[in-house]
Amino acid sequence: MPAMSQQPQHRRRRRTQLILTAAAGLTTVGALAAALPATASADEGDRKGGSYSRYQDVQLLSFNDLHGNLEPPSGSSGRVTHLNEDGTTQTINAGGVEYLATHLRQAREGNKYSITAAGGDMVGASPLISGLFHDEPTIDALNKLDLDVTSVGNHEFDEGPAELKRLQYGGCHEKDGCYVEGEEFQGADFPYLAANVLNEKTGKPILKPYTVWKKNGVRIGFIGVTLEDTPGVVSAEGVKGLKFKDEVETINKYARELQRQGVKSIVALIHEGGAPASQSYNYNCDAPGAGDGISGPIVDIAKNITPQVDALVTGHTHAAYACTINDPAGKPRTVTSAASFGRLYTDTTLTYDRWTGDIARTAVKSANHVVTRDVAKATDMTELITKWNTLAAPIGNRAIGYISADVPSTGTESPMGDLIADAQLAHGKQLDPETDLALMNPGGVRAGLTYAAKGSEGDGVVTYAEGFTVQPFSNTVNLQDFTGAQLIQVLKEQVSGSNASAPKILQPSAGLTYTLDMTKTGADRVVTDSILLNGAAIDPAATYRVATNSFLAGGGDGFTTLGQGTNDLVGADDLSALEQYLTANSSATNPIAPPAANRITIVS
Template sequence: MSATPHAQRRRRRSRIIAVAAGLATVGALAAATTATAGDSSYGKPGKQKPSRYQDVQLLSFNDLHGNLEPPAGSSGRVTEVHEDGTTSTITAGGVEYMATHLRKARAGHPYSVTAAAGDMVGASPLISGLFHDEPTIEALNELDLDVTSVGNHEFDEGAKELGRLQKGGCHPTAGCYIPGKKFKGADFPYLAANVLNKKTNKPILKPYWVWKQNGVKIGFIGVTLEDTPGVVSAEGVKGLKFKDEVQTINKYAKELERQGVKSVVALIHEGGLPASTNYNYDCDSPGAGDGISGPIVDIAKKITPKVDALVTGHTHAAYACTINDPSGKPRMVTSAASFGRLYTDTTLTYDRRTGDISRTAVKSANHVVTRDVEKAADLTALIDRWRTLAAPIGNRPIGYISADISNAGTESPIGDLIADAQLAYGKELDPGTDLALMNPGGVRAPLTYAAKGSEGDGVVTYEEGFTVQPFANTVNLQDFTGAQLISVLKEQVTGVNAASPKVLQVSSGLTYTLDLTKTGVDRVVVDSIKLNGAAIDPTATYRVATNSFLAGGGDGFTTLGQGTNDLVGADDLTALEKYLTANSTATSPITPPAANRITVIK
């Protein structure tokens, strides 16, 4: 399916009015308004004046992570709750289907804008990640995305690479992937209001952008989570500082108001956790109580009432809830899960007389990107083009599994497999390596048994391994005392991880109990921590394998940044490939780990 005339007009309009973002004076903004595309007959003699109230359709999504093809396993499913309380599972996702759904949703809505809340790229499957996410930017252009905030994963390769994705140009080391074709960059603006260059103290990209049509003006302010340096490698955020989300949004909401823009949407790459994992859970229903928790709740309660709606992300959750602003007035807060499985359709009723959104008329709902619709032909062609380039690398078998190896649970089977692989690789580098620890956020997907294409059931290809571990972190060995190792396990549930524990995946031989019925550091039962059946000796030295992100103290594991006797090995995907190759054959595949190393009490 080719782009509709409406979508083509939207893309042209996006290019024309992008200059409005960041303008400092009313006069400059007025000049941009003159250039805005729209109904040229508006205001001419004999033409009917638009009504006072105009519904604007806001379509939004978040955390795509380069999932151009339909995501596999649990990453490609959503759960729906029915009126009778029963639930069903729906397969979802894939940009070929998303394009069709978005284009159908826009039909009959001349006032429609599409926005996203970050992590469009990064931690991407091979079809995008192998090419530094150029395929995803091209796909988002075809989806007619108008604007997005940055997320933490937009900084995986640093600010300079993010700038290239915005402005275009071939990769500085990989070059141009298609001979004679220069990467053109994003048609839409990336917004980074709270990401400043340390030297200039100014945002590295536009802080906001204004959408206009026929006198309707809506400003979009984009921020990422302030703690981005805690979840991205130090190299990725080098030279940058990340400011408070609330203070930043409030600052630019005032600036937009001074420029005559009174309707504002915040695109925030920070999120919450709804009380239910069903995508259509009504967190505002009677009896639901506080239907959502997490960082976005406090943020939403503090953001100025000048902001009319919040599009959020980061937690990969699905919700469309209202949270009261500082004046006590309900305000819509949405998130569309992740990987392109959902999109949110929000109606913003614009008052032409006041220039503001009538909050009482705002309504929002998440919709599934089902796979029972016609694929968009232009996105299919895009995927086929990049798949052909990736095939020689991606189709290579690297191992065999006997069943799905899941990425679900506090301790996941795939997390244990990766930790075992890093321990085995660590022992190759240094036979004295004792254990391995893996951060759960670095495990991006399960391994699925069912065949993909012509590979055969149970075959694990390089592409599938890349999808599981796409970051190219190195495997690092460091020495820690037993006391430090105990501190590392305590950091799973304290400090920045106190509210939402980050449970490390552990290699075979390390066992302990995590009691989630307790609070604070007591959730880690110290007496239960054992290595190969022996209690951890606080004074002994242990050789520990981690990835380079953890070795730098990432995810709040500051003690892991204090190791000694460092040894840096190859990347983590190499370790996984070596382990699968050495420990599996077509006739003797790897069975899923039992995920019984951590005893969790709930």
């Protein structure tokens, strides 16, 4: 296969509107004016009496956290909840880029001023059809969707900054080369914005911090950031050499820069989010009596971002909301998130005032819409999916095990999480028979296993593609030694420190049991006397051999104690461990049963 191009050319989109991406040194009005054409082609229908009307509605379509879900996601990952007028709810099957493309294209009809933006995590933790090819298929799909701009998310750093830049600028993969003979990956037609992600050596953003969308005199700036805590949720290798700055500080800095350039209308794309008061995508969080409507990190961020920013497109929490949160001046400002996996898109109307160059905030309206599967599939997306599925089929269709029922990934302790922990314990014992237990981070369990047949496979068959969807990160299984006191501290870190407000409950391997008393607070929620390993109390002075994935072994997800282990031994990747376990412990005539998920007793 050809080697990766050293200086791949970035393609420019062929669309009526102009995308102007800001370079770090472009800070003056004169420089901006020099970069723009003197005139722009005008749509006569926008004019009144030979000139444009004062107010121009601009459509902002947005989504977030696609995670390479090109095909319709299955199970609960492919459903949304609709709140009916009578207070009842119903679930709707949703998602799939064939349908997302159709919905977006239909939404754009009749809107001469339409922008499509995203809030990060377009790639990473992706199903096999995209992840196997380092997410090139997803970038191709986003190009076809006519995405104008996106912020980076934490998962854009799963394979490190060099790979992120390849997704932006193109070129074949450094190790795997090109996947189709004669085709070199062209990269993204849209800019990835990384305003708060700095190169530690240069102190400059690794990608463009902002971009300006322009059409017929309308100019709207977009600033893109990811959550400051990205190093806490990404492997250490993925963020090596990078520094992540405060979201508010960064957005306010570049908002001032855009204002100096005469760009008064600004949208922030923020890969950080919140939790709505309802799980229904159409819940009115601004209705009287709705309470706070939304909680979580995005609230404080929104309250402190300069009023110069007119709307916030957010993500990361995979939640659905279209709310308003007051800016520092006490003025309501739209804050949106479109769930995840392409199940929803947000349609926001920004009313642009040509006299002032700003958004008339009182006229902003926004709502989430379901990407239903009752519309025609976009044929170009069907062709794209067919192409990459054909390439993936020889690998993805291989059976790696058999299950007797669904293995769900939901719950404080999930059957899928326990199954992965059991697989890592078994792999650990192959490496070192003295391995005592395994712990799995819940965020690394990306899906469950479904019993019902998919495609040509039979009921209960687990394919490599399904296993890849469950564990797509290519983390290794690492063994480390910890004292019993450290092990107890690890369990306490699930519900204290950075995890106090949003607990991250580790999935335990068979033999480890304990009680969580959620009526208490902080570390006291872990009932220390209840912690048993194979029926025996943990000895604080004893040494225990623990298997985790490499993300946890580096202290990820706030488990700093797991980054202090000794006597390290690195094994195979986590998906290989799961495959080995399923192959050894299941067959077509004797499938494996889902674990009972009863290792942690919850008191609430």
